[in-house]
Amino acid sequence: MNDSLDHESTNECPNIKDRVRQAYSEAGVKTWQAIGRTQTSKNHETCSIARCVANDIAHTDERPWHTQADCTCECDGPESGELLSLIEQGCLPVVGFDDQDIVLDAWTPNIPIIAISHALSDGLCNRRENKLPKCQLRSLRDCTTAAISRLGYPEGSPFRVWIDVLCIPAREVQPSGTSEVAVQAMQMVANAAAAVLVVDSDVSRLPKDCSYEQAIFSILYSSWNSRLWTLYEAIRAKRLLFQFANGVLDLDDIESKRGDVVNGPSNHSALSLPFRELHSRLCNGPTNLADIWPSVYASLRGRRTNFLKDACVIFRMLFGTSSGQAYPEIVNTPDALSDEQMMAFCQQLIQQFQSQDHNTNPTI
Numbered sequence: 001m002n003d004s005l006d007h008e009s010t011n012e013c014p015n016i017k018d019r020v021r022q023a024y025s026e027a028g029v030k031t032w033q034a035i036g037r038t039q040t041s042k043n044h045e046t047c048s049i050a051r052c053v054a055n056d057i058a059h060t061d062e063r064p065w066h067t068q069a070d071c072t073c074e075c076d077g078p079e080s081g082e083l084l085s086l087i088e089q090g091c092l093p094v095v096g097f098d099d100q101d102i103v104l105d106a107w108t109p110n111i112p113i114i115a116i117s118h119a120l121s122d123g124l125c126n127r128r129e130n131k132l133p134k135c136q137l138r139s140l141r142d143c144t145t146a147a148i149s150r151l152g153y154p155e156g157s158p159f160r161v162w163i164d165v166l167c168i169p170a171r172e173v174q175p176s177g178t179s180e181v182a183v184q185a186m187q188m189v190a191n192a193a194a195a196v197l198v199v200d201s202d203v204s205r206l207p208k209d210c211s212y213e214q215a216i217f218s219i220l221y222s223s224w225n226s227r228l229w230t231l232y233e234a235i236r237a238k239r240l241l242f243q244f245a246n247g248v249l250d251l252d253d254i255e256s257k258r259g260d261v262v263n264g265p266s267n268h269s270a271l272s273l274p275f276r277e278l279h280s281r282l283c284n285g286p287t288n289l290a291d292i293w294p295s296v297y298a299s300l301r302g303r304r305t306n307f308l309k310d311a312c313v314i315f316r317m318l319f320g321t322s323s324g325q326a327y328p329e330i331v332n333t334p335d336a337l338s339d340e341q342m343m344a345f346c347q348q349l350i351q352q353f354q355s356q357d358h359n360t361n362p363t364i
Contacts, residue, residue, distance in 0.1 A: 011043070011044045011045060012033075012037060012044065013037075013039060013042075013044040013047045013052050013054065014044075014047055014048060014049045015047050015048065015049055015050065015051055015052040015302075015339065016032075016037075016038060016039065016052060016221050016302075017029060017032070018049045019221070019301070019302055019339075020032045020217075020221065024270075024271075031213055031217060032217050032221065035213070035214045035217055035218065038202045038217065038218055038221040038222055039052075039054060039055075039201075039202060039221065039222065039223050039226075040202070041122070041201045041202075042054035042055065042121060042223065050338035050339060050340070051304070051337070051338050051339050051342075052226065052302075052304075054121065054223075055119055055120070055121040055223050055226050055227065055304070056304065056306060057120065057306040062120060062125045062126065062127040063123075063125070063126065064123055064124065064125060064126045064131075064132050064133055064136060064165070065122075065123025065124075065133075065136070066133045066135050066136070067133075067135040067136060067139055068135065071133065071135050073133050073134045073135050074133070074134060075126075075129075075131035075132060075133050075134070076101075076102055076131055076132070076134050076137060077095075077102060077126075077129070077130045077131030077132055077137075077165075077166050078093070078095065078102070078104040078130050078131075078166060078167075079104075079130075080129065080130055080169060080170065082104055083104065083130055083167070083169055084169055086104070086106050087169070087181060089106070091106035091107070092106065092107040092162070092167075092185065092188045092189065092192065093105070093106065093107075093162075093167045093185075094106070094107045094111075094113055094160035094161060094162050094167060095160065095161050095162075095163075095166050095167065096158075096159075096160050096161065097137070097140075097141040097144075097161075100134075102137055102166075105160055107160060107162075107192060109192070111158055111159060111160050112148065112151070112153065112157075112159045112160070112194040113159070113160050113161070113162050113189065113192050113193045113194060114144045114147050114148060114159060114160075114161050114162070114193065114194065114195055114196075114197050115161075115162045115163070115189045115193040115195070115196045115197070115233065115237075116140065116144070116161065116162065116163035116164075116196075116197055116199055117196050117197065117198050117199070117224065117230050117233040117234070117237075118163075118198070118199045118200065118224060118230075119200065119222075119223035119224050119226065119227050119230065120227075121223050122199070122200060122201045122223055122224075123136075123201075124136065124163065124165055124199065125165050126165055126170060127170055127171045128170055129170050130165065130166050130167075130168075130169065130170050131166075132165060132166065140161065140163070140199075143197065143199065143243045143248060144159070144161050144197060146243075146247055146248040147195060147197045147241050147243075147248045148194075149248075150241060150247075150248045150249075150250060151194055151195055151239065159194075162185075162189050162193065164182065164185075167185065168181055168182050168185055169181060183313055183317065186229075186232065186233070186317070187317060190232075190233070190236035190237075193237070193238065194238065194239065195237065195238060195239035195240070195241050196233050196234070196236075196237035196238075196239070196240050196241065197241045197242070197243060197248065198219075198224055198230075198234075198240065198241065198242045198243065199224075199243045200218075200219075200222045200223060200224040200225075200242075200243075201222075201223060202218045202221075202222045202223070203215075203218050203219055203222055203224070203242050203243065203244065204243045204244060204245060205245055206218055206244050206245055207244060207245050207246055208244045208245075208246055208247050208249055210244075211257065212254070212257035212258050212271065213271060215242075215249075215254045215257065216254070216271045216272070216273065217271070219242070219254075219273060220271075220273065221302075225275075225302070225303070226302055226303055226304060227303060227304065227305065228300070228303045228304060228305040228310060228311060228314050229305065229310070229314060231275060231299060231300070231303060231314070231318070232314055232317055232318050234275045234279070235275060235278060235279050235282065235299075235318060236318075237279075239251075242254065251273075251276065255276075258271075274295065274298035274299040274301070275299045277295050277298070277299075278292065278295040278296060278298075278299045281295050293347070293350070296346075296350065297343065297347070300342075300343060300346050301339070301343065302339060303342075304342065308337075308345065311345070311346060311349060312349060315346075315349055315350060
């Protein structure tokens, strides 16, 4: 795999194409193709109509990408020992950008956090150490600075950044406890972060003044929206921001473009982001899982995780269930299910959670 975000694959994912067709007919497929398709930086040669595997861990080497194909800059980031020390003290590790250097801190409530949400397959990953190429760090500094500005903070306001690759011990540093640390960190970040900033290889190529159709199709069928972990981040975010080619947009900014579709010649006025509706339903107060299953189902469609046990963890975090621990028979089972099988598995999990915990009334 090319180690650059400039890597472009001309192949078309049959699974994504089929999901677009099912949701928006052949007219939707033509629109999706017209905007340049999605997940074009991924290799879809082994994907099928039943499932897209391009973002699975088995199909990525978890090495960080540079922002340009010819870039050879060195990596930088927190030292693992310092990171582990903060975690052992019960602190939430965050990073800041001091000129050209990266600084590791323990978060304090008076400093706003921007949490970065992304798919590992987009190159913001490193299984060996908590470091990224300096070109990526500069990009993160610029986009998070734009995010803080979009939130209304005065220019030059201090802020910190949370991103898993820099703030959760690398799997080869602490392989046995990484998942537990990740869960604890994500729950802390969900409560602490001023906003979640989505950095995705497709969305970040669009200009901010793109059409509603371009924005929604790119988000709906992005690598970011294909992962189960990112659903938790999207649902729990106080503000959800997206990095575009020339700046940052709030999800409300994107939704405001909808009028261009309703009042124009487009046939896709029904375009929407299912997780947005699920977020709204959960914000309205405690509700029975069965009552929101249509929204849950739509939000889960096309999402995957590398191991089935992760689905148990994510649902427990997302829906506030007190039970639903990972079932022994699936603890280390890779996710090799088709989309339809995955949806049935998720529905079964949710039903089991509800039957085991009759007081489950999820809310955020």
